[in-house]
Amino acid sequence: MTEFWQALGDPDIRFLRYTLIIGLMASLAFGVVGSYVVVHRITAIAGAIAHCVLAGIGAALYSQRALGWEWFHPMFGALAAALVAAYLLGLVSLHAKEREDTAIGALWAIGMAIGLLFLARTPGYVDPMSYLFGNILIIGDREIWIVAALDVLVLGVVFANYRRFQALCFDPEFARLRGLSVERYYLLLLCLVALTVVLLVHVVGIVLAIALLSIPAAIAGRLVRHLWQMMIVAALLCMVFVVGGLGVSYRWDLPTGPTIALGAGIVYTVVFVIAARRRAGRRGPPTQDVAAGEAGAGSRGA
Amino acid sequence: MDAQAAIAIDDLWFSYDRAPVLEAVTLRVDPRDSVCVVGPNGGGKTTLLKLILGLLEPDRGRVRVLGEPPIRARGRVGYVPQHMHFDPLFPISVLDVVLMGRIEQGGILRERRLRPAAMEALEEVGMAGRLRSVFSELSGGERQRVLIARALFGEPEILLLDEPTAMVDLAVESRLMRTLKGLHERMAIVLVSHDLGFVSKLVNSVICVNRRVAVHPTSEISGRMIEEMYGSDVAMVRHDHRCAVEEHRHD
Numbered sequence: 252m253t254e255f256w257q258a259l260g261d262p263d264i265r266f267l268r269y270t271l272i273i274g275l276m277a278s279l280a281f282g283v284v285g286s287y288v289v290v291h292r293i294t295a296i297a298g299a300i301a302h303c304v305l306a307g308i309g310a311a312l313y314s315q316r317a318l319g320w321e322w323f324h325p326m327f328g329a330l331a332a333a334l335v336a337a338y339l340l341g342l343v344s345l346h347a348k349e350r351e352d353t354a355i356g357a358l359w360a361i362g363m364a365i366g367l368l369f370l371a372r373t374p375g376y377v378d379p380m381s382y383l384f385g386n387i388l389i390i391g392d393r394e395i396w397i398v399a400a401l402d403v404l405v406l407g408v409v410f411a412n413y414r415r416f417q418a419l420c421f422d423p424e425f426a427r428l429r430g431l432s433v434e435r436y437y438l439l440l441l442c443l444v445a446l447t448v449v450l451l452v453h454v455v456g457i458v459l460a461i462a463l464l465s466i467p468a469a470i471a472g473r474l475v476r477h478l479w480q481m482m483i484v485a486a487l488l489c490m491v492f493v494v495g496g497l498g499v500s501y502r503w504d505l506p507t508g509p510t511i512a513l514g515a516g517i518v519y520t521v522v523f524v525i526a527a528r529r530r531a532g533r534r535g536p537p538t539q540d541v542a543a544g545e546a547g548a549g550s551r552g553a
Numbered sequence: 554m555d556a557q558a559a560i561a562i563d564d565l566w567f568s569y570d571r572a573p574v575l576e577a578v579t580l581r582v583d584p585r586d587s588v589c590v591v592g593p594n595g596g597g598k599t600t601l602l603k604l605i606l607g608l609l610e611p612d613r614g615r616v617r618v619l620g621e622p623p624i625r626a627r628g629r630v631g632y633v634p635q636h637m638h639f640d641p642l643f644p645i646s647v648l649d650v651v652l653m654g655r656i657e658q659g660g661i662l663r664e665r666r667l668r669p670a671a672m673e674a675l676e677e678v679g680m681a682g683r684l685r686s687v688f689s690e691l692s693g694g695e696r697q698r699v700l701i702a703r704a705l706f707g708e709p710e711i712l713l714l715d716e717p718t719a720m721v722d723l724a725v726e727s728r729l730m731r732t733l734k735g736l737h738e739r740m741a742i743v744l745v746s747h748d749l750g751f752v753s754k755l756v757n758s759v760i761c762v763n764r765r766v767a768v769h770p771t772s773e774i775s776g777r778m779i780e781e782m783y784g785s786d787v788a789m790v791r792h793d794h795r796c797a798v799e800e801h802r803h804d
Contacts, residue, residue: 421653
């Protein structure tokens with residue numbers, strides 16, 4: 252690992268330092284927004300938003316190379332596509348309750364298909380893998396500034412609306428009765444998910460971003476008692492996964508995105524196996540409370 | 554006269570698709586009334602509640618809550634949903650749940666001002682000692698009381714409770730009843746329940762909902778009648794399909 256730390260200081264491999272900075276910054280947004288994603292159970296929607304990002308990246312690269320729109324950075328395309336996807340998926344899940352999962356799956360595939368077609372028509376060679384699974388070699392100054400700005404935006408919106416999002420996730424019906432515009436805040440939350448996914452598009456890629464959105468928060472949820480604690484622990488875990496994965500990938504010359512995602516996945520599995528075994532160990536005869544409740548219900552049902 | 558009624562419903566009809574769920578419903582709940590809504594599953598109890606809360610719009614007829622359309626009156630109505638609808642893994646403290654009661658009054662920075670009132674609401678239901686506890690670790694009855702505190706924190710003039718005694722044991726039930734008894738001096742209480750034994754000492758009329766609605770004063774139902782009908786130890790009312798306006802009998 253010492254090589255990794257030395258390499259971080261090496262002026263010739265600047266991309267490594269940039270990746271670390273982006274990873275640490277993005278971890279804050281991933282921990283915070285990921286916690287909402289996990290407690291509100293919208294991982295599938297978040298996954299669909301992430302995949303739709305490819306449509307924007309494809310369109311941006313095509314515009315840059317085929318149309319000469321140099322200003323249209325792939326991250327801007329990613330952002331636009333993510334926000335459009337978030338809005339469409341939000342409308343679908345608000346208004347088409349019954350077949351929500353089907354619509355999510357369809358949009359997921361449509362987004363990918365548009366992206367791949369754009370990339371196929373883009374002059375020169377573009378490797379879709381770079382965007383699907385991350386490629387830290389394309390990270391430069393510009394990417395750092397975009398990530399920093401988005402990160403601040405996401406954290407600011409959450410800070411200003413922490414309680415509202417909490418209410419939305421915990422009991423949307425009650426929140427609506429207390430005057431909260433549930434639809435608006437739900438769409439806003441999905442937009443935050445969209446912005447967050449884009450933060451790590453170069454480090455872990457859009458396909459693997461969902462791992463860092465859900466896994467740290469899912470582990471954190473086991474350890475804490477409050478939503479804000481969950482956010483902090485999830486952000487720290489996300490940092491650990493990013494730094495650890497980056498170090499391992501550098502040391503053994505492995506692709507960074509998959510290494511980070513797999514590391515997170517292994518920790519997740521271990522934590523859940525331990526938790527499941529503990530639960531099984533604790534399971535004894537039913538407690539008195541439960542037994543009394545059942546007896547009460549039984550006599551009333553008679 | 555509507556201005557004085559807590560809830561006034563006039564010739565209300567409602568259907569989700571084509572088959573009417575509620576037909577020609579007319580009822581009135583006064584400001585200090587305590588009423589219980591009973592009826593079979595699928596009879597329209599929850600639908601009636603949602604209409605009163607303005608979550609549904611009637612096909613025909615009119616609902617007025619505190620003299621206003623339901624959506625405008627929401628801020629003055631406290632709603633207590635069933636406690637088992639919640640995600641058991643959600644990391645949220647008792648105090649956080651109660652603070653939801655005034656979600657419309659601003660962000661975390663202004664929250665300090667609201668805390669004393671939240672504490673007061675928790676004290677009222679006997680849960681002030683548990684404010685740092687995690688909501689999902691509470692028992693069913695404790696959760697129910699926290700949800701009542703959340704509704705009280707909004708300083709309602711009407712309290713709507715949906716099946717507060719579902720899945721809680723008898724000791725919890727009587728504790729809950731004491732809590733509600735203390736409240737009914739201050740506000741109208743509407744209780745959805747299929748458990749008339751629990752409510753008969755608390756409410757002064759019973760609203761039977763089974764597509765149509767019939768209102769009985771409790772004097773008709775409680776006491777001798779309830780014992781005759783079910784025996785004193787049976788707490789559940791059998792409201793099956795005889796519950797219609799035309800021939801509303803309890804036999």
